[in-house]
Amino acid sequence: GAVVSQHPSRVICKSGTSVKIECRSLDFQATTMFWYRQFPKQSLMLMATSNEGSKATYEQGVEKDKFLINHASLTLSTLTVTSAHPEDSSFYICSANLAGGRNEQFFGPGTRLTVL
Amino acid sequence: SQQGEEDPQALSIQEGENATMNCSYKTSINNLQWYRQNSGRGLVHLILIRSNEREKHSGRLRVTLDTSKKSSSLLITASRAADTASYFCATFLQGAQKLVFGQGTRLTINP
Numbered sequence: 001g002a003v004v005s006q007h008p009s010r011v012i013c014k015s016g017t018s019v020k021i022e023c024r025s026l027d028f029q030a031t032t033m034f035w036y037r038q039f040p041k042q043s044l045m046l047m048a049t050s051n052e053g054s055k056a057t058y059e060q061g062v063e064k065d066k067f068l069i070n071h072a073s074l075t076l077s078t079l080t081v082t083s084a085h086p087e088d089s090s091f092y093i094c095s096a097n098l099a100g101g102r103n104e105q106f107f108g109p110g111t112r113l114t115v116l
Numbered sequence: 117s118q119q120g121e122e123d124p125q126a127l128s129i130q131e132g133e134n135a136t137m138n139c140s141y142k143t144s145i146n147n148l149q150w151y152r153q154n155s156g157r158g159l160v161h162l163i164l165i166r167s168n169e170r171e172k173h174s175g176r177l178r179v180t181l182d183t184s185k186k187s188s189s190l191l192i193t194a195s196r197a198a199d200t201a202s203y204f205c206a207t208f209l210q211g212a213q214k215l216v217f218g219q220g221t222r223l224t225i226n227p
Contacts, residue, residue: 032213034214036217041222043204043217043218043220044204045217049214093158095215104149104161105161105215106161107151107159107161108158110157112156
C-alpha cells in the first residue's frame with residue numbers, strides 16, 4: 001500500500017516557540033493531504049485539508065494563523081504550530097488521498113507534540 | 117462535530133470470543149471505513165465498504181452497512197490478544213471530500 005511518513009515523530013518544545021511537522025507521501029503523488037489532531041483517549045479531529053498549490057481549507061474553530069499549512073509539492077505538506085502553548089500538546093496525524101476513485105486515505109504514523 | 121458515534125466506547129472480552137462494534141452516522145456517505153489504532157501509534161486501514169454494499173469480509177473481519185439506518189458494524193471473529201487496540205469508523209462524506217471519524221471503541225482482548 002501507499003506509504004506516508006511524518007517527521008519528526010516526537011517533539012518537545014518550550015511555550016512560545018514554533019514547530020514544523022512534515023508529511024510526505026513516499027511512493028505516490030498526493031494533491032490533497034489532511035491534518036488531524038488527536039487528544040489522549042479521543043478520536044481524530046480534522047483540522048484542515050491541504051491542497052497542493054492553493055490555500056488550505058480549515059475546519060470550523062481551527063485558527064489558520066496559528067496552524068500554518070503549506071503544500072508546496074505533490075509529495076509534501078507541512079503544518080507549523082506557531083507560538084505553541086501547552087494546550088497545543090497533542091498527537092498530530094496527516095493523511096494523503098490516493099487518487100483513483102476509492103477515496104481511501106493513507107495515514108502517517110503521527111507526531112507527538114509536547115509543549116512545556 | 118463528529119459525524120459518527122460508536123458503541124460501545126469500551127469492550128473487554130476473552131481471547132477467542134467474537135467482538136462486535138457498532139457505528140452510526142448522520143448524513144449521506146460515499147463510503148465508510150474502519151481503522152485500527154494501537155496506543156500512541158498511527159492508524160491502520162482495515163476495510164472500506166461503499167454505500168452500495170451491504171457486507172464485506174476480510175480475513176477475520178466482517179463489516180456490514182445499513183444505509184437506511186445509517187449504521188455499520190465491525191465483527192472480529194476468534195479474537196486474539198494482538199487485536200487489542202482502538203477501532204474507529206470513518207465516513208467519507210458525499211461532496212465534502214473528507215473523512216469524519218467516530219469516537220472509537222477501545223477493545224481489550226484478555227488472554
